[in-house]
Amino acid sequence: MEWTFLDTWIVVVGMLGAMSCALLGNYLVLRRMSMMGDAISHAVLPGLAIAFLVSGSRESLPMLIGAILIGVLTTFFIHGIDRLSGLDRGASMGVVFTTLFALGLILIRQAADHVDLDPGCVLYGAIELTPLDTYLWFDWEIPQAALTNGAMLLINLIFVLLFYKELKITSFDPALATTIGINANVMQYILMTLVAATTIAAFESVGSILVIAMLIVPGAAAHLLTDRLGLMLLISLVFAAVSALVGHIGAITIPKWFGFEDTSTAGMMAFMAGVLFGGVLLFAPRYGLISRLLHQLLLGIKIVRDDILGFLYRYQELASADAKPVQVSQVREALKAGFSVDLSLWDLARKNMVKRVEDRLTLTSNGAATGRNLIRSHRLWETYLCNKMGYCDADMHRHAHQLEHYTDTKLQTELDQITGNPKFDPHQRRIPEP
Amino acid sequence: MTHRIIFVFRRLSFTVYAGILALSPNEAFAGGLAGSQIQWPSWQDLLRVITFQDYNTRVVIVGATLLGLAAGLVGTFLLLRKRALLSDAISHATLPGIVLAFIVMSMILGNGKNLLGLIAGAAVFSVLGTASVIIIQKYTRLKEDAALGIVLSVYFGFGIALMGLATRMETGNAAGLSSFIYGKTASMLFFDAMLIAVTALGTIIFCILFFKEFALLCFDENYAAAQGWPVTRLDFLMMGLVVAVTVIGLQAVGLILVVALLIIPAAAARFWTFRLRHMLWLSGVFGALSGMLGSGISALMANLPAGAVIVLTASAIFLFSMTFGSARGIMKLVIERFKLRKRILRENLLRDLYEWYETAHTASSDGSITIESHIRGPSIDDISTRRSWSSKQLLRTIRSLRASKYLNVDDDNRLLFTDHGMQAAKDIIRKHRLWEAYLISHADVATGTVDLSADRIEHVLDEEIIRKLEGLLPGIHPKELPKSLHTLNTSGGAV
Numbered sequence: 058m059e060w061t062f063l064d065t066w067i068v069v070v071g072m073l074g075a076m077s078c079a080l081l082g083n084y085l086v087l088r089r090m091s092m093m094g095d096a097i098s099h100a101v102l103p104g105l106a107i108a109f110l111v112s113g114s115r116e117s118l119p120m121l122i123g124a125i126l127i128g129v130l131t132t133f134f135i136h137g138i139d140r141l142s143g144l145d146r147g148a149s150m151g152v153v154f155t156t157l158f159a160l161g162l163i164l165i166r167q168a169a170d171h172v173d174l175d176p177g178c179v180l181y182g183a184i185e186l187t188p189l190d191t192y193l194w195f196d197w198e199i200p201q202a203a204l205t206n207g208a209m210l211l212i213n214l215i216f217v218l219l220f221y222k223e224l225k226i227t228s229f230d231p232a233l234a235t236t237i238g239i240n241a242n243v244m245q246y247i248l249m250t251l252v253a254a255t256t257i258a259a260f261e262s263v264g265s266i267l268v269i270a271m272l273i274v275p276g277a278a279a280h281l282l283t284d285r286l287g288l289m290l291l292i293s294l295v296f297a298a299v300s301a302l303v304g305h306i307g308a309i310t311i312p313k314w315f316g317f318e319d320t321s322t323a324g325m326m327a328f329m330a331g332v333l334f335g336g337v338l339l340f341a342p343r344y345g346l347i348s349r350l351l352h353q354l355l356l357g358i359k360i361v362r363d364d365i366l367g368f369l370y371r372y373q374e375l376a377s378a379d380a381k382p383v384q385v386s387q388v389r390e391a392l393k394a395g396f397s398v399d400l401s402l403w404d405l406a407r408k409n410m411v412k413r414v415e416d417r418l419t420l421t422s423n424g425a426a427t428g429r430n431l432i433r434s435h436r437l438w439e440t441y442l443c444n445k446m447g448y449c450d451a452d453m454h455r456h457a458h459q460l461e462h463y464t465d466t467k468l469q470t471e472l473d474q475i476t477g478n479p480k481f482d483p484h485q486r487r488i489p490e491p
Numbered sequence: 492m493t494h495r496i497i498f499v500f501r502r503l504s505f506t507v508y509a510g511i512l513a514l515s516p517n518e519a520f521a522g523g524l525a526g527s528q529i530q531w532p533s534w535q536d537l538l539r540v541i542t543f544q545d546y547n548t549r550v551v552i553v554g555a556t557l558l559g560l561a562a563g564l565v566g567t568f569l570l571l572r573k574r575a576l577l578s579d580a581i582s583h584a585t586l587p588g589i590v591l592a593f594i595v596m597s598m599i600l601g602n603g604k605n606l607l608g609l610i611a612g613a614a615v616f617s618v619l620g621t622a623s624v625i626i627i628q629k630y631t632r633l634k635e636d637a638a639l640g641i642v643l644s645v646y647f648g649f650g651i652a653l654m655g656l657a658t659r660m661e662t663g664n665a666a667g668l669s670s671f672i673y674g675k676t677a678s679m680l681f682f683d684a685m686l687i688a689v690t691a692l693g694t695i696i697f698c699i700l701f702f703k704e705f706a707l708l709c710f711d712e713n714y715a716a717a718q719g720w721p722v723t724r725l726d727f728l729m730m731g732l733v734v735a736v737t738v739i740g741l742q743a744v745g746l747i748l749v750v751a752l753l754i755i756p757a758a759a760a761r762f763w764t765f766r767l768r769h770m771l772w773l774s775g776v777f778g779a780l781s782g783m784l785g786s787g788i789s790a791l792m793a794n795l796p797a798g799a800v801i802v803l804t805a806s807a808i809f810l811f812s813m814t815f816g817s818a819r820g821i822m823k824l825v826i827e828r829f830k831l832r833k834r835i836l837r838e839n840l841l842r843d844l845y846e847w848y849e850t851a852h853t854a855s856s857d858g859s860i861t862i863e864s865h866i867r868g869p870s871i872d873d874i875s876t877r878r879s880w881s882s883k884q885l886l887r888t889i890r891s892l893r894a895s896k897y898l899n900v901d902d903d904n905r906l907l908f909t910d911h912g913m914q915a916a917k918d919i920i921r922k923h924r925l926w927e928a929y930l931i932s933h934a935d936v937a938t939g940t941v942d943l944s945a946d947r948i949e950h951v952l953d954e955e956i957i958r959k960l961e962g963l964l965p966g967i968h969p970k971e972l973p974k975s976l977h978t979l980n981t982s983g984g985a986v
Contacts, residue, residue: 086636086637089635091636091639092579092636092640094640095579138813141813141824142758143819144570144761145573147575148573150576151575151578151751152751152754152806152809155747155802156803158748159748159751159799159800159802159806160803162673162796162799163795163803166794166796166799266647270644270645273641273644274644277637280637281632308652315656317656318659320656321651323651324647324651324653325655327652328652330648331648334641338627338631344631
């Protein structure tokens with residue numbers, strides 16, 4: 058891989074564009090308006106085309122104004138159709154942005170008639186070419202796109218920092234915001250205006266597909282990693298920058314493995330953002346799929362463990378003093394489980410609650426205490442369900458069996474008091490003392 | 492400097508595909524508005540298209556019409572399940588499938604342009620995309636919108652990256668692939684049209700066969716599940732139809748705009764009816780009409796991309812329906828509001844007039860008043876002070892009531908009830924006072940304030956509620972006109 062200063066600029070432009078999108082994207086994700094980003098970035102097309110047609114040139118300013126106007130109009134149309142027609146938000150968006158995009162296609166086709174122009178190329182952008190269009194700034198040749206996107210990032214940063222509190226409250230609770238005198242609608246329109254401006258700034262250099270990816274994916278990933286808004290903003294910025302870097306490296310290295318030269322950087326940046334998101338989706342400490350799965354597994358093991366202790370305790374309670382200890386196979390049969398029983402027994406032996414001699418199991422004093430506590434909870438629940446709630450049939454046992462796992466000492470004491478400190482449960486079995 | 496030149500050459504192959512807007516735009520747009528002209532068709536062209544003389548045009552128009560029909564039908568269910576934008580994610584997710592299929596076929600067969608193969612790739616990835624949306628939505632805290640956005644952009648980005656590879660392949664010729672993004676209706680072949688026709692037929696058959704099940708699913712999924720319907724399987728079937736139509740429509744209108752064919756006709760149909768069956772057929776007709784007109788127009792004018800014209804035709808139908816729709820259209824809402832407002836004004840005037848007479852006379856024992864001949868009616872000024880009537884409003888309302896023979900105006904410009912008008916006034920007074928009595932006895936509203944709230948509700952009380960109120964208020968005889976429960980406004984009283 059040969060890395061030139063051009064590659065560095067490509068990455069810098071990509072990072073700046075991605076970060077300016079990601080920053081605002083957080084709020085779109087939180088407001089459940091992610092698809093607004095999609096809609097606006099499609100809908101600005103006619104804004105661009107009209108700006109071209111009217112000004113006859115590709116100056117940035119008319120383009121920016123055209124795009125912002127259309128962006129705000131899009132928001133306005135979507136809300137209007139939403140309210141007037143009773144269609145849901147998604148459908149209103151679909152109607153508005155496809156119409157505007159179609160209009161944009163036709164306008165661009167008209168404008169660029171005599172040049173070999175594929176109108177929708179706007180989609181992939183030309184990030185590879187951005188370093189060529191430079192601007193001299195104190196002896197430094199800085200790509201125009203880096204300046205545009207950098208300026209946009211700065212504007213967005215200032216906006217977010219200045220209105221941090223207002224944005225936060227209008228995103229999480231617009232009704233509360235209204236009652237304390239913050240106009241949620243105004244905030245929303247400002248946000249949408251900035252989204253449109255950012256879209257257009259980034260879109261010229263990196264293409265609209267990367268804009269959509271960067272508006273949504275970093276914010277969504279950050280949302281899975283933290284519950285704090287400030288941290289979420291920070292994570293999304295880092296995520297966006299990393300996606301841009303990895304994306305460009307991927308674009309010039311991965312194709313080589315398959316014998317190709319390179320591929321679209323913008324596409325690869327979006328794809329890499331997706332790959333990183335997939336990683337977060339799987340491995341996020343709290344909201345990730347694996348941690349959720351693990352959590353469920355652990356809970357399952359805990360319940361089987363409790364059930365084994367309860368079973369052993371009941372067996373000891375009923376069996377005569379000289380009876381042989383329980384066999385593992387009996388436990389398996391009683392709990393109707395195989396592997397999870399083995400796993401739980403291993404865990405119980407490790408915690409020194411059950412002693413295993415060959416295939417026979419006895420409770421240690423530690424295990425017996427836990428088992429007794431569990432059975433106490435179970436029988437207190439049964440008493441409570443029958444005496445206080447009138448559940449005296451088979452359901453009584455079933456409910457008590459579920460509740461016993463979640464009963465702590467405090468709840469147990471309360472149950473004991475409510476049911477009047479009973480000695481026996483409804484089946485006339487003794488309730489063990491704590 | 493050499494670096495830069497090498498770089499330019501290295502990336503040059505992109506210029507065809509990437510960001511042409513950034514390149515040589517000044518030449519492109521130098522002409523400004525002058526450079527853009529639509530070529531209006533000649534009469535011969537128009538005649539040729541309308542009469543289907545051209546084989547190509549015939550194929551394209553029939554294909555686009557059938558596609559619109561199928562999309563309109565399926566879109567109805569999609570819209571009612573509130574999943575409109577899912578089709579957007581699905582269509583974007585097909586791109587990597589198409590390109591992968593192209594690459595694989597080019598490597599194995601040497602020719603990547605097998606339509607069935609490309610469509611199979613698209614179908615596989617659309618299913619993957621849908622599954623990804625469902626997984627993100629179901630197993631994380633992210634909501635539907637974020638799930639859709641992520642899938643849409645990431646899959647599409649992946650597709651673009653793959654496309655970058657495909658364009659560099661020596662075999663294959665990938666130039667046609669971009670037609671899947673923007674559509675290429677105009678170059679539809681007979682085989683494409685056949686494929687669309689078969690899909691459309693299948694869609695129609697399924698929509699008829701499963702109409703009841705789909706309707707149930709759209710309106711009350713839980714109820715359907717409780718009734719023992721295989722909800723998940725039906726849902727899969729429905730989404731399968733969506734995927735089929737999306738994939739078939741890609742080539743025609745392109746993956747960005749195919750979502751429009753699914754959403755817009757259905758959304759337009761919804762303005763005309765409250766019945767699902769009507770909405771379904773209307774949506775199909777709108778879709779077909781968009782396809783037919785759109786492809787026809789673009790066949791006539793060489794410069795207009797057909798996919799975009801089809802979508803704009805659908806949008807025009809939507810706009811028309813939203814304005815003039817007979818069930819939910821804006822015009823209808825406005826007219827209804829106007830009518831209600833007029834009725835409220837008329838009823839208010841009747842009540843004001845009646846109360847004027849009441850304060851001017853002693854009511855007889857049954858609560859009704861009789862107008863004695865020597866009492867002159869109120870002048871318009873008398874009435875206007877009783878309520879914040881604007882004089883224009885009052886005069887207009889008087890005119891309207893005179894036209895329906897509820898009032899007479901005598902030579903001194905005084906208002907007199909006709910028999911007809913007296914009855915109508917008694918009806919509205921009765922509603923007003925029943926509601927007042929109800930508020931006082933059942934809702935503990937203070938006597939002084941009941942007048943205002945009854946004032947708002949009297950206009951919308953129907954017969955059934957009146958009967959219920961009578962049941963709740965045993966002190967009031969059904970035929971009787973209750974006396975006012977509060978002091979009546981006497982401003983502008985009788986002379």
